Amino acid sequence: MELREIVDKIKRLSPLSASATQLIELMQSSGSSFEQITHIVELDAALTANVLKVVNSPAFGLGHKVTSVSRAVSFLGEKMIAGIAIASCAPEVYGEELAGYAAERGELWEHSLLTAIASREIAAYCTEPLRAEDAFTAGILHDIGKSVLSQFVAGKTHELMEAVESKAAQDFMEAERLALETDHSEAGMVLGKHWRLPANLLAAIRYHHTPHKAPEEYRPLVYCVHLGDALAQMHGVGTGAATLQCGLEPTVCDYFPISEDEFQAIFLDASIEFEKSRTAFLG
Ligand SMILES: [Fe+2]
Ligand SMILES: [Fe+2]
Known part of the structure; x- marks a missing residue:
């Protein structure tokens, strides 16, 4: 009984966002380009906001505000961008206690x-x-x-x-x-x-x-x-x-x-x- 409830719960969870899925696919292929990653982020307003929030946090101590996605991507690196994308579209997975x-x-x-x-x-x-x-x-x-x-x-x-x-x-x-x-x-x-x-x-x-x-x-x-x-x-x-x-x-x-x-x-x-x-x- 419980097992079915568990599977039902999973099916009710929202799917990954299109941009997170695209970024994961891009990571899998060896020829992923900086431009492609930047482009995916730019098309997703929520992801853009999250990426800029992370890159401008005091922890990175950049001393100047980064407002362009391409600069943020080059600073954070493509792997981190994919991580941010997964986490920000799945708050019910990563955000809950x-x-x-x-x-x-x-x-x-x-x-x-x-x-x-x-x-x-x-x-x-x-x-x-x-x-x-x-x-x-x-x-x-x-x-x-x-x-x-x-x-x-x-x-x-x-x-x-x-x-x-x-x-x-x-x-x-x-x-x-x-x-x-x-x-x-x-x-x-x-x-x-x-x-x-x-x-x-x-x-x-x-x-x-x-x-x-x-x-x-x-x-x-x-x-x-x-x-x-x-x-x-x-x-x-x-x-x-x-x-x-x-x-x-x-x-x-x-x-x-x-x-x-x-x-x-x-x-x-x-x-x-x-x-x-x-x-x-x-x-
Ligand atoms: Fe673990
Ligand atoms: Fe584990």
Whole structure:
């Protein structure tokens, strides 16, 4: 019964805006041009307003007001523009508090943003070709299922935490499954299909906690987000009760043979970048 309610809820969520869909498609193709991105933003008044708000926030300290979309795009970079587009057309996903996860309003967005930034940095270390653009977008999207499940988990948070603590469930995701017959990775994939996301991003959402189960062709991307997610949680930027309740798969080293020193450097770079972007979004 609950499962049908969950799917019904997803179907009632608004689709991604045309501009967000176009930007995601553009990120997927290797020949995306600066002009094309600028053009998509300019045609969407709400997105233009959001992009200008972010670029003019005190966090970037530009010292002068940016009023042209093309300057904003060149300053923020195309990956960030796609992130802003996804977040600004899905306020019911990123803007709400996640009551079921004891996570406050904005926490999912912050967690997604740091995961995206970390995944983008990590992508460069992959043993196989992996595009930073895909890693960033997948990081933004990986936990969208939590916003769907939150209301169904609400009231059961203690039960779920207890299942993890007593080892009845090995992690928070298995606890979700015990309580709801589904988990946030599966619910996220259903929402991702509703949003008509491409297959590689759907795989990143579906398998970000179980990367070894992903179709082989998408594993570099899925493992990348798996590691980016872990880095965000180590930084203390998780989603409430579920933070640090999901482990890291040892096979991640097959795709990302990252040394301790390199990981420290990634951690530091990602933290600095995140602090800047985070205040920009809040301001
Ligand atoms: Fe997750
Ligand atoms: Fe996550």
